[in-house]
Amino acid sequence: LFAMIAAGLRDEVLQSNTPWYCVSCYYCMVRCPQEIHITDVMYSLKRMAIREGYTDHEAAPDFSQTFIGYVERYGRSFELGLATRFHLAHSPLRKVGIGTLALDMFARDRLALTPKRIKDIEGLHAILETAKAMARKAEATGGAKLL
Numbered sequence: 001l002f003a004m005i006a007a008g009l010r011d012e013v014l015q016s017n018t019p020w021y022c023v024s025c026y027y028c029m030v031r032c033p034q035e036i037h038i039t040d041v042m043y044s045l046k047r048m049a050i051r052e053g054y055t056d057h058e059a060a061p062d063f064s065q066t067f068i069g070y071v072e073r074y075g076r077s078f079e080l081g082l083a084t085r086f087h088l089a090h091s092p093l094r095k096v097g098i099g100t101l102a103l104d105m106f107a108r109d110r111l112a113l114t115p116k117r118i119k120d121i122e123g124l125h126a127i128l129e130t131a132k133a134m135a136r137k138a139e140a141t142g143g144a145k146l147l
Helices: 002-006 008-014 027-031 036-053 059-074 079-088 097-108 123-142
Strands: none
Touching: 002 008, 008 036, 027 036, 036 059, 059 079, 059 123
16 A cells, blocks of 8 residues: 555556555554554545545445444454445345355355454543544644544
8 A cells, every 4th residue: 555655556556446445543554664544545445435525435444434333342343244234235135145145155164143342341442542542632732533
């Protein structure tokens, strides 16, 4: 994505689904040796894509928000719930074939039927609240903006 940005491939960057996979955990910013504020870049790209009409009828933002909702509630993703909610909302008839994939994954014990909460969900909530406070502070000073 950053190579596409450097190459000036604006349309390709704004059509990319990469920013929508960012869950705003800030891990990439902590690990980046160049100290690039990657999360801020992802927020900016999301806002630009929405503003300029590059999103697929809000499918990407909906997917992102659904994913984040599960992570905030359970501390991890819940693939079956995520896929079910997303596909029922955005293309229920076109996704009938996914059912066979889900059954195969379930048969191989690769798909949980119910979400499982992490052990220290309260600790995660405290971390998320701190991250949100940091984002609000950054927004107030002209940095990253919350969606």
